[in-house]
Amino acid sequence: MEKIAFVCVGNAGRSQMAAALAEREVDNRGLDIEIVTGGLDPANSVHDDVIEALQEEGIDISNREPREITPADIENATHVVTMGCSVEQFQPDGWDGKSETWDLDSSDTRDQLSELNRRVTQFFDRLQQEN
Template identity: 50%
Template sequence: MTTTLALVCVQNAGRSQIAYAFAERERAARGLADEIELVTGGTDPADHVHEEVVAAMREVGIDIADRTPREVTFAEIRSADYVITMGCSAEDVCPAGWAGENRDWDLEDPDGQTPEAVARIRDEIEARVADLFDELEAPR
């Protein structure tokens, strides 16, 4: 059985891009490519990933410079087992009748922040993603 994890934010240009990149890394490192499907997107996507986010991820060896924010669809959300929002309400994201679990990580927006602040946000997201994968892996 595949578990679908959606990492969602308004612009899909910062926090959700960081979370998606770390989730890709965790999924590969744990050998869960056949068991966990990842989706990322935003309700009102930006034109590009924030430069300070690209730089912060480069510092930890992850290149997201070529990524483009995208709109998440209700179909993607409806089919997700977990929808993780980054500090933006899920009210406009999760459709009526959706049976999955929603969690809001209530993270500060890295857009326009200092490199040190973005690094703190990045590191918090990395830890949360690892914890989530620990949780998803536990019943296996």
Template identity: 50%
Template sequence: MTSTPNRNEDGPGIAFVCVQNAGRSQMAAAFAEREREARGFEDLEVVTGGTDPADAVHGEVVDAMRDAGIDLRDRTPREITPEEIDGCAYVVTMGCSAEGVCPATWSGENRDWGLEDPHGKEPEAVREIRDEIESRVNALFDELEDARSAD
């Protein structure tokens, strides 16, 4: 039985990580924050970051998320630290492999979603990536709800 990931003394429950933290991981974190509120997971912490952060969230990502009712204009890509990842029950990478992202001491569950980078893509392609991320975040929260019900 899996327990619901909550913040512990080491860090957040779910981390969404990619290289630049300017596209996929930003979208995933925003959808996770929305689901956390909608499903009553107040204690669940969500963090996002990159291993080599960009200067800004990609414009095409901001536009696609605005179409979905989420404003990312105030978000800034940031570096994720090993300490943040170490306390997570889940680390979700976006298609950039866990090997270069997760520290050897991390003992949670890694999921690599293998998603295409939206940077430089046409709006329709970015929306497809966005919708796939939203679907996967929803499925992850379905799992969390199932685990909470089993507790």
């Protein structure tokens, strides 16, 4: 089974949104892919505006809490997407998965969500073309 990790610094915004959108893509496409998310320095809670923006998309993450990403989360991940950090900061020795960084231009939550929605869809389009 493939495993994809979405990682940012606080795991309270960007990576939470990307993971939630990715979970929806996995469900909609009927894929057997595990999604994990975490941060290098987790915040105390997911940002309220992130929860609200995702609820507007029909996604409820109100019960989620930020968590620290660990090398164990990554060791069998096939793909790692980082936002605001680098995979080298937490990857285990010998990891041979693929990584990419998504820089988001806007600091507005809804703009970020729109951009992440586009990127997640394109990401899964690419994955399906590769397989």
